[in-house]
Amino acid sequence: AVIAVLLIPAGPAVANSSAVRIRHIDASAFPQVSMTVSMTGENVETEVSVSENNRTVPDFEVEPLSEAGRDVHVMLVVDTSGSMKGQPIASAVAAALKFVTSLPDEVKVGIVTFSDSAKLLHAPTLDHPKVLGSLGGLRAAGETALYDGVKLAAKQLVGPAQRNVILLSDGADTSSRASLDEAVGAVQRKSASIFAVGLTSGEFDAKALRELSSKGSGRYSPADTADLSSVYQNLATELSNQYLITYESGFMRGGEVDIAVTTSRGRDSALTLAPDARRRRCSQTASP
16 A cells, blocks of 8 residues: 655644744654644643644643754845835844844844845854844845745755745845746745735835745735834744644544644644545555
């Protein structure tokens, strides 16, 4: 018998709070299930509950992602085109500086900027002070090579880690060699998530940002210069408070399973297609 190995991303949330977000579900060793979940608040490791199709999972383990040996990599992709000149780029730099200083020391951070073309300032590194120094020197001018910037950032995400792209732009692409589909494909091949932030300005166009975040297993957030730091701070909090939850599923027959994670501050759920564990065990028993 052929056994499908499934690495399943979390599906659309049925009920969601920013305090709880299912980032990824891995059922490749089903009935063993592991989930990466962002959970903010105090004592979340002791108060969290898990359910499958509204049935409580009685036994599961919860540990911080860093203690589980899972690295987190982040690529900041910043629009430095001419439309960002003045207050927009100043607000973008201030928000990015606060974002980097809020991340745990063990999170690797890199930077790509884009205007007429995309430019790599840093591949993911633990040297946060060096990243902060580069952010302080950003200037705005030129066109908008948005797709080239995303594609270049994705290229830097290598090695075993959770991969994240934080993209900030205020407009549509005007000068990329890469297409939208090529940018999306580059991110998907790296199993990365795109968190796109649309800075509302005179040339604001959210269409590409929405599509990138949707197809890139992330989400889109609009912002103006006044609340940009708040949006970035929320992203930093989410990335800094991630946990690995593991358990053995009670649905040996497989099929569609609605997995929910709940704390006192919120709830998130995802529909997952799980394999039939009975067939796997029969195959293993029949093997010589």
